[in-house]
Amino acid sequence: MLSYRHAFHAGNHADVLKHLVEIALLRYLNQKNKPYWYIDTHAGAGVYSLDSEYASKNAEYESGIARLWERDDLPALVADYVDVVRRLNPDGTLKLYPGSPYCADQVLREDDKLRLFELHPTDSVHLIDNFRGRSKRALIKAEDGFAGIKAFLPPAPRRALTLIDPPYEDKRDYQRVVDMLKDSLERFATGTYAVWYPMLARKDSKELPEKLKKLPAKGWLHVALQVQSPAQDGFGMHGSGMFILNPPYTLHDELKVIMPWLTQVLAQDKGAKFILEQQAS
Numbered sequence: 402m403l404s405y406r407h408a409f410h411a412g413n414h415a416d417v418l419k420h421l422v423e424i425a426l427l428r429y430l431n432q433k434n435k436p437y438w439y440i441d442t443h444a445g446a447g448v449y450s451l452d453s454e455y456a457s458k459n460a461e462y463e464s465g466i467a468r469l470w471e472r473d474d475l476p477a478l479v480a481d482y483v484d485v486v487r488r489l490n491p492d493g494t495l496k497l498y499p500g501s502p503y504c505a506d507q508v509l510r511e512d513d514k515l516r517l518f519e520l521h522p523t524d525s526v527h528l529i530d531n532f533r534g535r536s537k538r539a540l541i542k543a544e545d546g547f548a549g550i551k552a553f554l555p556p557a558p559r560r561a562l563t564l565i566d567p568p569y570e571d572k573r574d575y576q577r578v579v580d581m582l583k584d585s586l587e588r589f590a591t592g593t594y595a596v597w598y599p600m601l602a603r604k605d606s607k608e609l610p611e612k613l614k615k616l617p618a619k620g621w622l623h624v625a626l627q628v629q630s631p632a633q634d635g636f637g638m639h640g641s642g643m644f645i646l647n648p649p650y651t652l653h654d655e656l657k658v659i660m661p662w663l664t665q666v667l668a669q670d671k672g673a674k675f676i677l678e679q680q681a682s
Contacts, residue, residue: 582616
């Protein structure tokens with residue numbers, strides 16, 4: 402299934418959580434003077450125009466990044482994320498939103514590398530165009546990241562963050578995530594793996610974090626943000642989560658500080674709440 406286009410959802414509450422966690426993970430890797438790879442199994446288009454037909458249809462960014470754009474009380478972790486978005490909008494007007502690979506490209510150092518997968522034929526072309534002339538360290542593959550990642554594990558520098566962010570339109574994606582991580586951990590046990598997932602009424606969504614907890618990693622961290630009460634009819638996404646295998650030891654305390662604040666700012670009704678749990682290595 403190749404109907405999913407992330408442009409419809411760019412900059413929404415799920416992107417806020419996903420990208421601030423991604424940036425925090427990359428900042429941690431930057432602390433060690435040794436190169437690493439950023440691997441993105443579902444990279445999308447890289448950059449999104451918020452006034453495009455796709456993004457403006459539901460204007461989901463208005464309940465996400467737009468709520469943070471004008472604030473002057475951002476916690477440090479959130480401010481770091483918003484600064485990355487600001488660099489894409491130097492005139493101070495929120496017009497463009499960076500996808501996960503662009504966020505990574507802004508944080509990685511000169512010797513670090515990007516390995517990006519995008520199967521959608523239109524988005525893969527946009528991804529190539531958005532990185533043309535911007536970064537020579539990015540290798541882009543117009544193919545299925547679930548399968549393609551095998552060629553890059555273990556990475557040459559033996560350090561990497563892998564972001565797994567499928568659309569989950571096909572319910573088989575939930576099991577594909579688990580199966581891919583089992584294989585990836587066998588190939589590269591010490592890597593950091595970050596999985597994004599939607600909070601939905603469907604059984605697959607609810608069970609995914611529990612399945613990920615059983616994988617043979619040294620430790621895990623689970624953070625989720627529910628921005629509203631689940632719909633009575635069972636439809637729609639009421640939040641999202643990030644599940645990190647082999648997380649930095651500092652991440653839990655960083656998120657413990659910001660998640661109450663972020664939940665309050667992005668809440669859409671009284672059902673807003675967050676989850677933060679971990680199993681340390």
